[in-house]
Amino acid sequence: MAAQNNAPLPDGLEIAGYRIVKKIASGGFSIVYLAYDGDGAAVAIKEYLPAALVQRLPGQLLPTVAPADLPAFRTGLKCFFDEARALAGIHHPNVVSVRNFFRAHETVYMVMAYESGDTLQDYIARQRSRNSRVGEAFIRSVFVQLLKGLRTVHAQKLLHLDLKPANIYLRTDGSPMLLDFGAARQTLNQDLPTLTPMYTPGYAAPELYDKTGGLGPWSDIYSIGAAIFACMVGAPPQPADQRRSDDKMAAHFVQLQGQYSAELLQLVRWCLVLEPLERPQSLFALQKVLAALPLSLAVLPPVLAAQQAEGIPARMLARLRAALPQALRRWLGHGAANASAGAVASTRGGNVATTVAGSESPRDPPATRQ
Numbered sequence: 001m002a003a004q005n006n007a008p009l010p011d012g013l014e015i016a017g018y019r020i021v022k023k024i025a026s027g028g029f030s031i032v033y034l035a036y037d038g039d040g041a042a043v044a045i046k047e048y049l050p051a052a053l054v055q056r057l058p059g060q061l062l063p064t065v066a067p068a069d070l071p072a073f074r075t076g077l078k079c080f081f082d083e084a085r086a087l088a089g090i091h092h093p094n095v096v097s098v099r100n101f102f103r104a105h106e107t108v109y110m111v112m113a114y115e116s117g118d119t120l121q122d123y124i125a126r127q128r129s130r131n132s133r134v135g136e137a138f139i140r141s142v143f144v145q146l147l148k149g150l151r152t153v154h155a156q157k158l159l160h161l162d163l164k165p166a167n168i169y170l171r172t173d174g175s176p177m178l179l180d181f182g183a184a185r186q187t188l189n190q191d192l193p194t195l196t197p198m199y200t201p202g203y204a205a206p207e208l209y210d211k212t213g214g215l216g217p218w219s220d221i222y223s224i225g226a227a228i229f230a231c232m233v234g235a236p237p238q239p240a241d242q243r244r245s246d247d248k249m250a251a252h253f254v255q256l257q258g259q260y261s262a263e264l265l266q267l268v269r270w271c272l273v274l275e276p277l278e279r280p281q282s283l284f285a286l287q288k289v290l291a292a293l294p295l296s297l298a299v300l301p302p303v304l305a306a307q308q309a310e311g312i313p314a315r316m317l318a319r320l321r322a323a324l325p326q327a328l329r330r331w332l333g334h335g336a337a338n339a340s341a342g343a344v345a346s347t348r349g350g351n352v353a354t355t356v357a358g359s360e361s362p363r364d365p366p367a368t369r370q
């Protein structure tokens with residue numbers, strides 16, 4: 001087992017035409033540096049350096065890998081390289097922009113446009129430290145944009161598989177982008193994963209625990225629901241494996257009532273359904289719902305709530321509900337029928353998926369990766 005904290009490259013080092021300014025982050029798999037390219041533009045360079053497999057002491061440039069760890073190191077290296085190559089082909093304002101990737105120092109480097117900002121995780125923590133909560137308008141605006149970016153990723157037959165607030169970056173202008181596609185190596189058209197993807201408890205879909213495949217856009221959709229839930233509660237949902245035996249999520253949703261619109265809460269519950277086929281099956285289905293999301297009476301101004309007694313908002317609400325996409329309406333009906341105690345709809349075995357997916361077939365075999 002190698003050292004947990006590897007030495008970063010020294011400040012000022014020139015590498016492949018870039019000059020390292022400083023380390024800005026390090027995690028279990030990589031170190032990220034601020035650097036400048038030949039034109040003086042700021043870039044973020046991510047270096048593949050899995051702490052569990054390699055050791056690099058201060059003053060060294062090359063990592064040392066124990067012979068027993070070499071196969072795992074090389075597999076991870078290839079995945080990192082594939083990730084960089086796939087991302088370099090994706091150009092979307094809500095997906096991190098990969099400009100280049102290269103091999104050096106017996107490892108791989110990914111060069112991204114440097115963005116100043118902060119992760120959604122930091123934003124949530126700041127809100128909590130002020131005893132404030134992340135508002136619905138913010139959540140809707142951020143996630144509508146993120147879904148556009150993620151849709152582009154899915155269109156390339158890639159899954160993210162590690163979506164969580166720490167991998168969502170908020171630029172200083174407020175626009176969000178998806179980061180860290182470390183698990184995007186998982187292509188949509190593989191029946192079985194060749195590598196067990198990494199996952200983060202709470203944010204990972206239950207099928208990620210199974211190691212038997214069955215992953216798809218619905219797996220990222222679970223994590224999107226989990227990330228919105230984290231915005232609302234300030235903590236991730238109960239891990240999916242625990243939910244399978246003792247699901248405690250319903251109580252959270254009861255507490256959230258009145259703080260967020262009923263429609264947004266239903267949407268999150270829909271994404272967090274344990275049974276993959278009962279979730280929205282594609283981002284398109286999810287976007288339709290999110291874009292059509294009306295504000296419920298719970299967040300309408302009090303003057304409108306007062307009118308409820310006269311029945312006006314009830315009719316208005318009925319019209320708004322009628323405007324909801326058919327898929328969500330059906331699911332809401334299904335959930336209401338099954339959730340007399342307000343439980344999260346996680347009915348198993350029913351053939352709901354085909355109706356939830358609406359016009360989209362839930363498991364159309366995706367095309368081959370480009």
Ligand SMILES: Nc1ncnc2c1ncn2[C@@H]1O[C@H](COP(=O)(O)OP(=O)(O)O)[C@@H](O)[C@H]1O
Pocket residue numbers: 024025026027028029030031032044046096112113114115116119166167179180181182
């Ligand atoms: N393009 C970028 N611009 C600015 N900072 C970045 C960029 N990419 C990554 N970072 C910083 O590095 C941190 C870790 O990046 P990430 O890709 O999530 O790697 P890890 O595998 O270590 O989680 C991010 O939280 C962010 O602070």
Ligand SMILES: [Mg+2]
Pocket residue numbers: 027166167180
């Ligand atoms: Mg990360």
